[in-house]
Amino acid sequence: MTVNLKGRSFLTLMDYSPEEIRYLLDLAAKLKKDRAAGVFGDSLRGRNVLLLFEKTSTRTRSAFEVGATQEGGSVTFLDNRNSQFGKKESIEDSAKVFGRIYDAIEYRGFEQSVVEDLAKHSGVPVYNGLTDVDHPTQILADLMTLEEHIDKPLGDMKVVFCGDTRNNMSYAWMYGCAKMGMTFVAYGPPELAPDQAVLDRVAPVCAQTGAKVTFSSDIADIAGADAVYTDIWASMGEEAQIPDRVKLLSPYKVTDGLLEATGNPDVLFMHCLPAFHDFETEMARGQYELGYDIREVTDEVFRSARSVVFDEAENRMHTIKAVMVATIGR
Ligand code: CP
Ligand code: NVA
Numbered sequence: 329m330t331v332n333l334k335g336r337s338f339l340t341l342m343d344y345s346p347e348e349i350r351y352l353l354d355l356a357a358k359l360k361k362d363r364a365a366g367v368f369g370d371s372l373r374g375r376n377v378l379l380l381f382e383k384t385s386t387r388t389r390s391a392f393e394v395g396a397t398q399e400g401g402s403v404t405f406l407d408n409r410n411s412q413f414g415k416k417e418s419i420e421d422s423a424k425v426f427g428r429i430y431d432a433i434e435y436r437g438f439e440q441s442v443v444e445d446l447a448k449h450s451g452v453p454v455y456n457g458l459t460d461v462d463h464p465t466q467i468l469a470d471l472m473t474l475e476e477h478i479d480k481p482l483g484d485m486k487v488v489f490c491g492d493t494r495n496n497m498s499y500a501w502m503y504g505c506a507k508m509g510m511t512f513v514a515y516g517p518p519e520l521a522p523d524q525a526v527l528d529r530v531a532p533v534c535a536q537t538g539a540k541v542t543f544s545s546d547i548a549d550i551a552g553a554d555a556v557y558t559d560i561w562a563s564m565g566e567e568a569q570i571p572d573r574v575k576l577l578s579p580y581k582v583t584d585g586l587l588e589a590t591g592n593p594d595v596l597f598m599h600c601l602p603a604f605h606d607f608e609t610e611m612a613r614g615q616y617e618l619g620y621d622i623r624e625v626t627d628e629v630f631r632s633a634r635s636v637v638f639d640e641a642e643n644r645m646h647t648i649k650a651v652m653v654a655t656i657g658r
Contacts, residue, residue, distance in 0.1 A: 333654040337447040337454040339440075339504040342529070349468070349507055356472055356643070356650035360425045363398065363646070369482050370658035372401030378430040379405045380413060380446075381457070382437030383564045387601060388457045388465065395649030400658070404430070423449035428490070432656045438565065453612040453655045455648075460565070463496045463641045466600050466640075467504035468647035470480035470557070474639045477596055478554055483538065487598075488590070490515050490580050491624055492573065493522050493543060497559040498599055502541050506530040509537035513549050517576045521545075531591060547589050555596040558582045558624045560604060574620045582625040597625070597635040605630035 331351040346576070362368070377396050379389060389405065396403050408414050413422050419442060426433050427450030432504070435443050436457035447454040456464050474485060487505060493514035493626045498564060499522065505512035521543050521561055530541050558580075561573040580586075587595050604612045604623045615622045627636065 333485075334656075335453060337443075337657065338464060338651050339447060339454065339456045339578070340439035340462050341467060341500070341507055342533070344507065346507050346509070348469070349504075352468055352647065352654060353472055353475065354655055356468065356646040357475075359561050359649050359653070360643070360646040366466050367579060368398050369653070369657075371653050372399035373658065374397055375401040375431040375656050376429070377401060377403045377404050377650075377656075378426050379457075380411075380426075380433060380435045380437075381405070381407045381554060382414065382435075383458065385436055387456065387641050388434075388436060388648070391465075391644040392455075392457070392647040392652075395645050396652060398613045399649060399653060401431075401652070409577065419445045420449045422446075428502050432652065453579070455651060455655075458496060459608065460501070460563075461496055461499055463600070464503070465501040465644065465648050467500045468495065468651070469640050469643035470501075470598060470600070471504060471508065472643045472647055473598065473636050474555060476597070476639065477636055477645075483657040485554045486511040486513070486552055488513045488515050488550045490550075490556055490558045490582055490586070491577055492516060492520050492559065492561055492563070494520050495559060495563050497557070499526050501525060501557065502530050502531075506533040506539045506541055507537060509539045512542070512554070513541045515544045515550055516543075516545065516580055517546055519576055545603045547586075550586070550589055551591050553590040553592060553595055555598050556582055556587060556590065557598040557600075558603075559600055560602070561622060561624050567626075570615060570620055570622060574615075575624060577624070578621070581623065582629050584628060586631065597629050597632065597637070598640060599625065599630070599635075599637045601637055601641055603630060603637065 331365045432453040434455040441461045453640040561577045607613045
């Protein structure tokens, strides 16, 4: 089957078939190899991509900017403080304007309906750079990282997501694992269990691919994990919930002991970043002074040989470049 993604949006992995995800991962691996050899394409020459951010970003923005530039394209960065977006005109009107000017739009913000509306009204591919309920470009980078480090097919791998299992990363993992036939355990407190609607959404995909996606608060269920993944306990916009989250999630902090409970001496530690693993940041220090230790992973684990977090960060660029090349490349 030939895969052709020209003109497609990338709003969630649920919209993509396993073959299409495979195609993006293979393209990313090729682009990574080319870059290491100093070979850069020009498939995005003359292409202009809008980067629209309603939440902050380090990796995603950098990946889009450098990825587009390396392929000969250009980007415009807009946020909601320095544009009319979301304030003085409807999303529909903004989308129509962007569609007249840009070849594609990356959006990071709150509701998933905004990326959907941008795609509906702009007429150009829209890329989800993170919403409250999904982060599909991160999963592409993470799948690529797993394949680089573990010598078996994705379909034979087990990923455990530890922490706030109702967040965008946990849901994005459920979609990615369901599509690629993987085993996924969302491991966290019952109070932060995934929405049943999300589990119901992936169930028919799992039935097709042989994936297993489950929620558990029982540490026995992390046994056999190939990778343990975590994320900050209070996502962007949820900072007021830090006291509650620390109470609920402290038992799920990723420690050497937790990794040992997987029974896999080679288990990888993964994190989308940014991470709280020490008190070097103003936020972690400030919260600690208020009595809240918000570190979701110990410094030892974060800096250990099994931590592949910076490979994931680098792979954001190769995978995001692949998404742009596949959808709007010449
Ligand atoms: N992982 C990730 O999306 O990082 P940024 O928030 O820095 O873009
Ligand atoms: N769950 C985090 C992911 C950051 C990449 C957040 O939404 O803030």
